Amino acid sequence: MKKFKVSYSYPLEHPIKVVIEKLSRLGLLGWLMQKYGKDVNVKDLVISERIIELPLFHQWVGKFFLKLEGTFLEIGHVASSTSLELASLGFDVTAIDLRDYPFTHKNLKSIKSDFLKHEFNRKFDCIFSLSTIEHFGFSKRYGGEDEADNHLDEAAFKKISELLAPGGKAIVSFPYAKTFVPDIWFRVYTRNDVESKLERYFQIEESRFYRRDDNEWTIVTRRDNDPVSPHDGAALFLLKGK
Template sequence: MGIAGLELLDYFLVDREPVAYNQLPYGNCSERTIEIPIALRFLKAQKAGIGEPYLEIGNVLANYEALLEQDAALANRIVLDKFEEAPGVLNVDLMEYDGKHSLILCLSTVEHVGQHAYGEQKSGDREAPLRAIRQIYNLLAPGGTALVTVPFGKLMDMGWLIQFSDAYLQLLTDKYGVPREAATISYFRKQDMDMHLQTPPQCWIQCEKGELTETMFDSPFMFANGIAVIRLRKVGPDIAPELPEASPLVYMPAPLISSVYFSPFIRPAGFDKDGCFPANRPGYPFYSHPLTLAPGSYVLKTSFDIEGSGEFTLEMVSDHGRRLLWSERVAGSGEAVHRIVLDREERDASLRLYQHNSARSRLKVPCLLFMRDS
């Protein structure tokens, strides 16, 4: 079990078919745990690599060569990656590549196009990921197929990536010209995971897109908490580029704090695989690294599950603890939403939990989210 207390199985369902989670220990605390098996299932169904090589955009499968060795044809691929230098990798910008391929795979890569990540400099073009998907469509040979995965949920500009939303993804057809009948999309939601980073058991389910409307990147779990799996089929001619005019969408910025488990927190006693903190004496079970907070209104969403008779206060302080900005007593279990208004810039601010007594307790924190009030 993890912080949600769900049973963690060794498989998930894709179109009602059980598929084993990835077990290779690379990036496996993230959405890679389902992306890799979904990709391999797709490639095998398409008889990838038999005859002509397929195109992989983003050098991802190189980290899972042991899985490719189980089917030698899957290694027959051309890898396109603008920045990652490795043997056999073409360091060419996706938007400048002009080959044609019957089969293309792109795992969690297009959301970084035009953003500040992996050598890319942020262009200010929040719709660059959509242009990248249109480019993938154009790179398909007639009748060709592509599989593209992206983080999906609430529309967010994380700085280093754009998390897609339904309204954002609809621009692919409405603005960027990809035929509606060319795209088939399925959605997956992360429900729970063990709270450790080495190949942790997870719980993902296939779901409807509406179930991901409020899903955020990096909260409550590390990296994507929902993904869209986009399957493209070339059904017409290439699509000409359009004038670069931004659409009137509202992007949520990255939260300042998204989880006590993965955000920059100090946790003196640590926590177990179920996300439980021991709390047995006066002191701080956890506290964040220093933050600089601009004047304005902030939202703090919390969820606590406390076993025992410990007495706790959650507080926001600044100036290395010399200035108390906000505090609230925490007892038992429950969820809450707080608004904190700051009338000046606060430096060296920290969100921390203090235990007042010596009662032996255990506590989980399924949600600890701190962000600017939109």
């Protein structure tokens, strides 16, 4: 039975989620009780990949953008607070998603459109996309379309490389596993697969691989320790255009 992850008292990007076993009145009531102040059983909480994606993203951004200068593009921002954070700090931010975004900021341009079809007519110093590109071609649940045997992730990598300003950086993250996992509602990469795709368009400056065991995320330093489950691995890359 599929489990549904629902945010608990926080925005959708928060790393701690409540797991609802099934959609039902009882499940909804349980979530409402948890959301509005009742005690939560720790066994019902899931620590998602956001627990590593967000701090590592800010660490990498901090290495290259010490001053409040630079233009940013986020791909897939509706369930993320990162673009709004950067805009609030003073950066020039553009963000694009298939869905409506409820917040506004004078430093944030939010675009409701398909990234692969939209004409930006500018380049960016930093382009980032956290746990999003694996859904390209499998995006019906987000207002897009599901397309069998598609290569839209590679089209996204190519377009990101073309939109980077000289010397610009890209930061991306994806789920990964030890072996290919078919028939799932998002794309899951193996380490070799994602590295070979990225190296066609970028220089990989840094990469990090993590796995989750017993709700605890740890760094993976050896390939034979890559996770088996497609839900328990995260790969993050800091990229530079060729």
